[in-house]
Amino acid sequence: MPNKEMIIDDSTANLMSTYNRFPLTLTKGSGSYVWDEQGAKYLDYTSGIATCNLGHRPPYVQAALVDQLEQLWHCSNLYHIPSQQQLAGKLAENSCFDHVFFCNSGAEANEAALKLARRYAAEIKGTGQYEVVTFSQSFHGRTLATLAATAQEKIQQGFAPKMPGFRHLPYNDSDALADLIKPETTAVMLELVQGEGGVIPARKAWVEQLVAICRAHDVLIIVDEIQTGMGRTGTLFAYQQYDFEPDIVTVAKGLGSGFPIGAVLAKAHVAKAFSPGTHGSTFGGNPLATTAGLATLETLLGPSFLSDVQEHATYFKTKLQQLAEQADAIIEVRGTGYLLGLQINGAAIDYVNKARELHQLLILVAGPDVIRILPPLTTSVEEIDQVLHSLTELFN
Ligand code: PLP
Numbered sequence: 001m002p003n004k005e006m007i008i009d010d011s012t013a014n015l016m017s018t019y020n021r022f023p024l025t026l027t028k029g030s031g032s033y034v035w036d037e038q039g040a041k042y043l044d045y046t047s048g049i050a051t052c053n054l055g056h057r058p059p060y061v062q063a064a065l066v067d068q069l070e071q072l073w074h075c076s077n078l079y080h081i082p083s084q085q086q087l088a089g090k091l092a093e094n095s096c097f098d099h100v101f102f103c104n105s106g107a108e109a110n111e112a113a114l115k116l117a118r119r120y121a122a123e124i125k126g127t128g129q130y131e132v133v134t135f136s137q138s139f140h141g142r143t144l145a146t147l148a149a150t151a152q153e154k155i156q157q158g159f160a161p162k163m164p165g166f167r168h169l170p171y172n173d174s175d176a177l178a179d180l181i182k183p184e185t186t187a188v189m190l191e192l193v194q195g196e197g198g199v200i201p202a203r204k205a206w207v208e209q210l211v212a213i214c215r216a217h218d219v220l221i222i223v224d225e226i227q228t229g230m231g232r233t234g235t236l237f238a239y240q241q242y243d244f245e246p247d248i249v250t251v252a253k254g255l256g257s258g259f260p261i262g263a264v265l266a267k268a269h270v271a272k273a274f275s276p277g278t279h280g281s282t283f284g285g286n287p288l289a290t291t292a293g294l295a296t297l298e299t300l301l302g303p304s305f306l307s308d309v310q311e312h313a314t315y316f317k318t319k320l321q322q323l324a325e326q327a328d329a330i331i332e333v334r335g336t337g338y339l340l341g342l343q344i345n346g347a348a349i350d351y352v353n354k355a356r357e358l359h360q361l362l363i364l365v366a367g368p369d370v371i372r373i374l375p376p377l378t379t380s381v382e383e384i385d386q387v388l389h390s391l392t393e394l395f396n
Contacts, residue, residue: 022356024249029056032379034362042360045387047374049364050195050227050339054299055376061257064295065288074286075244076263083290090297091265094236096245099271101264102285106226106252107141109262110189112279113222113248114145116266117187118165120220120273127269129186132222135171137197140189140224149189153195169332172203180213187220187248195227198367199334199341204242211244220247220270226262230254231300231377234310234337241336259292261285300377313337316375316384323388327395334370338379351394359390 011025024042028035032055034044034195047053054061068083075081088100098282101116103109114132121129132149134140140149144163147155167185169176171194180188188210194200214221228238229251239246247270252262260283260370283289300306319331324330324342332343344351348365355361366372375384 004018012229021115022353024356026286030069032053032376032383040360042356042362043383043386044362045373045375045379046362046364047254049253049377050232050374051253051256052101052258053230053232053377054257054296055378056258058257058299058378061259061292061295064291065259068288068291072265072287074283074288076282077280077284081285081287083122083287083294086284087285087294087297088288090294090301091263094297094301095240095249095265096372097249097265098268099266101266101271101274101279102290103262103264103281104260104283104289105141105262106224106250107143108147108281108284109226109250109252109264110140110146110149110224111143112264113189113224113250113266114149114187115266116270116273117220117222117278119278120270121186123273124269125349126253127186130165131167131182131184131186132165133167133169133180133185133188135169135194136169137194137200138168138189138191138224139194139196151287155200171197171200172206174206174209177209177213179263180210181217181219185217185219188214189222191224191228192242193228193233193336193339195339195372196366198343198370199339199372201336202242207242207244213236220222222246222248223228225249226252228336230296231306231309232337232339232350232374234313235306236300238336249390252333256289256292257296259289261289261293305377309337312379312381312384313340315381316340316388319384319388320391323392323395327392329395331369338373338375338377340373341366342373344371354394361387361390 025037026034027037034042118130121127134149134151136151138151140146148163148166192202223239223246225237235241246268249263255261320333324333329345330342334341348371352363355363364372
């Protein structure tokens with residue numbers, strides 16, 4: 001019999017060990033800050049991995065959730081849910097898409113997008129094309145289909161056989177685009193800034209070539225905006241900084257300010273491939289989730305919100321570049337808006353640990369030699385300056 005005391009003492013004793021956790025237990029959050037069990041305060045530049053885009057417990061979202069908690073928590077999708085249509089309508093109004101399917105996470109959103117691409121080929125085009133092309137270092141999720149889409153062996157290892165119907169090409173490589181389309185290809189799926197893969201933005205010229213090829217062959221373009229979406233890169237969606245309209249976009253993370261929600265947005269001619277009974281989710285788009293999503297989106301669309309993000313993020317990146325010029329360990333500053341990465345000479349995790357221990361600053365890694373910095377979009381210039389001060393000390 002295991003010793004009960006020991007189990008109570010060990011904060012992960014009954015959890016499957018799918019995560020390497022930092023030695024920190026967070027119990028409270030407000031704005032850009034979180035507090036641990038002892039009351040120590042940390043500046044959170046991880047935003048729950050690009051999820052708490054409005055900071056912790058944004059008041060407008062909290063008030064909407066509290067109000068909804070007193071009305072109705074859940075009802076099935078067998079009934080009409082007004083906040084679902086309101087959120088879908090607002091997403092459509094502010095993008096190039098017409099219809100939305102709601103689910104609960106990023107992987108689920110990608111899973112639904114992959115199903116939609118196959119069904120579009122089967123039902124609308126009548127071709128039965130099924131293959132989806134994705135790119136090196138991508139990250140699309142942990143379900144069996146989305147890990148097959150993820151072009152990283154370490155994510156796929158131990159889960160064979162890999163679901164068929166995926167092919168991977170090198171990211172940002174124009175020459176490789178000659179192999180983009182095969183007769184069985186129905187869609188291409190990509191991130192416009194690879195987040196987990198090392199904060200790598202897609203080159204505009206490469207995207208332009210890729211789009212031209214897809215259009216010429218009537219192949220769908222799915223943009224995975226699970227990390228880049230909801231204002232993270234300075235526009236509501238990252239694709240809005242490129243010169244094309246995707247057929248499908250997936251979002252999650254920042255959509256609910258921390259309340260679990262995911263969504264697939266599609267153009268009308270693609271969306272109509274889903275008919276009643278073809279896809280669904282018990283929790284998808286439930287009243288609480290879509291209330292959180294609507295209040296989040298209304299905040300992001302507020303006057304000057306996104307232009308302020310762009311201005312402050314440009315200031316932050318410029319200052320990081322100045323730091324990189326004088327700090328030998330920083331090789332490159334990368335990223336768009338508030339999805340930023342520092343490629344460094346050394347182990348990124350060491351800097352992340354020192355930032356937490358010495359400066360009460362929470363930041364992330366994105367691969368062994370990349371520090372990932374994901375401030376809340378609401379962070380102040382004073383907080384940015386405080387972080388720059390901490391990073392300057394860390395790198396000197
Ligand atoms: N796609 C991208 C680009 C992501 O960054 C993530 C998560 O980090 C996912 C998909 C998977 O999202 P989730 O963890 O909500 O399933």
